[in-house]
Amino acid sequence: MGAVNRFLVNQKYLLILFLGVVIFASLQSYFGALKSFYEGGKLYTTYNNYIIFKQSFFHLIERKDLYVHFVEEQFDLFKYSPAFALIFGIFAILPDIVGLSLWNILNAAVLFFSVYYLPRLDMRTKGLILVFVIVEFLTAVQNEQSNALIAGLLLFTFGFLERGKYWLASFCLVSTIFIKLFGIVGLALFLLYPNKFKLTYTTAFWVVLFTLLPLLVVDMEQFIFLYKSWANLLANDHSISDGLSVIGWLKTWFGLNVNKTYVSVAGAILFCIPLLRIKQYSNFVFRMLLLASIMIWVVIFNHRAESPTFIIAITGVALWYYGQKQKPENYALLVLAFVFTTLSPTDLFPRFIRNEWMKPYVVKAVPCILIWGKITYDLLFAKLLPRINKAIELEK
Structure with missing residues (x-):
């Protein structure tokens, strides 16, 4: 165990591991x-998601509608904000191999350093979190997705809030919203901290800035058109699929065709109930578990959740387990999450099992759903205590 502990507390070794994953995924x-993407369909690059992000910048400066199909260039639609399209120009103007690699490095760096910015956790615990999420992180960067970036920005939001750096906290949170709209759930964190007025005006500042950013390259008419088109896309996107979510779980396991809005509202109510324990706001473990709840909630209640999205949820799972006192039942759930959420899409499971059982029955989502239920229960009723560092205890 000595060698393992030395690895876990060595930030340089873990950084090399993350960069190695990024280089492997980018070259692959x-x-x-x-x-x-379907039998007999048009051929696209393996890094199609990156192409979608890249082309959004050129579509923006060419005054095109960002939210229509460009079948000759890419498969699927661009679904992020016009501000994201503009900022992605930093990568879009570079050769693909360079831009793709730097994009993945950005995702890795934000997630990696956000874990080390978490307060009140020792180096070994942070190492455990990073090792636990590494496989899921590989899945995210193999798909050139922004989900690792979002996970890291949410962690940074928490870290900055804990240190009273509200301008930076609101910047990170608003950034997630302008990447994927579900980041808005993270605003619940602001309820746990003092000086709500400062949190309000700093958030409003960044919202206005990000909203207006596309005016640097488009006129007002096109600006209004783009936001209307984005809103229309998001509204019509609601009924397309069930995803790896609570909705998909209810349908495939229990045959329940429940209205998605009702499920989301029920999930939102359950999420909000622990916020009634105002006296617990001063408890660091309560605040961290609420962050974990947010990170899992935005995935399992997202009807468009895909496998690469789960780096956000798995990071939340790691925070939940490693951020509080260890319990046998929590460990059992952690193992379930690692096996059936993290490993089930990999080649460790035979293809026929993945295709016949794991995918159709949204097995990847189930451990996260169970853990979110456990977090909600603990936030409401449990006595929340900080993690005991076993390595330190053994040395005493």
């Missing part, structure tokens, strides 16, 4: 063969 994507 860039040099991968062209692929079709």
Whole structure:
């Protein structure tokens, strides 16, 4: 165990591990063969998601509608904000191999350093969190997704709030909203901290800034058109699929075709109930578990959740387990999450099991759903205590 502990507390070794994953995933994507997303369909690059982000910048400066199909260039739609399209120009103007690698490095760096910015956790615990999420992180960067970036920004939001750095906290949170709108759930964190007025005006400042940012390259008419088009896309996107979510779980396991709005409202109510324990706001473990709840909630109640999205939820799972006193039942749930959420999409499970059982029955989501239920229960009723560092205890 001594060698393992030395690895876990060595930030340089873990950084090398994360960069190695990024380099592997970037080269794998860039040099991968062209692929079709359905039988007999048009061929696209393996790094199609990056192409969607890249082309959004050029579509923006060319005054095109960002939210329509460009079948000759990419598969699927661009679904992020116009501000994201503009900022992505930093990568879009570079050769693909460079831009793709830097994009993945950004995702890795934000997630990696946000874990080390978490307060009141020792180096070994932070190492455990990073090791626990590494496989899920690989899945995210293999798909050139922004989810690791969002996970890191949420962690940074928490870290800055804990240190009273409200301008930076609101910047990080608003950034997640302008990447994927579900980041708005993170605003619940602001309820736990004093000086609500400062949190309000700093958030409003960043919202206005990010909203107006596209005016640097488009006129007012196109600006209004783009936001209307984005809103229309998001509204019509609601009924497309069930995803790896609570909705998909209810349908595939229990045959319940429940209205998605009702499920989301029920989830929102359950999420909000622990906020009634105002006296617990001063408890650091309560605040961290609420962050974990947010990170899992935005995935399991997202009807569009895909496998790469789960880096956000798995990071929340790691915070939940490693951020409080260890319990046998929590450990059992952690193992379930690692096996069936993190490992189930990998080649460790035979293809026929993945295709016949794991995917159709949204098994990847189930441990996260159970853990979110456990977090909600603990936030409401449990006595929340900080983690005991076993390595330190053994040395005493």
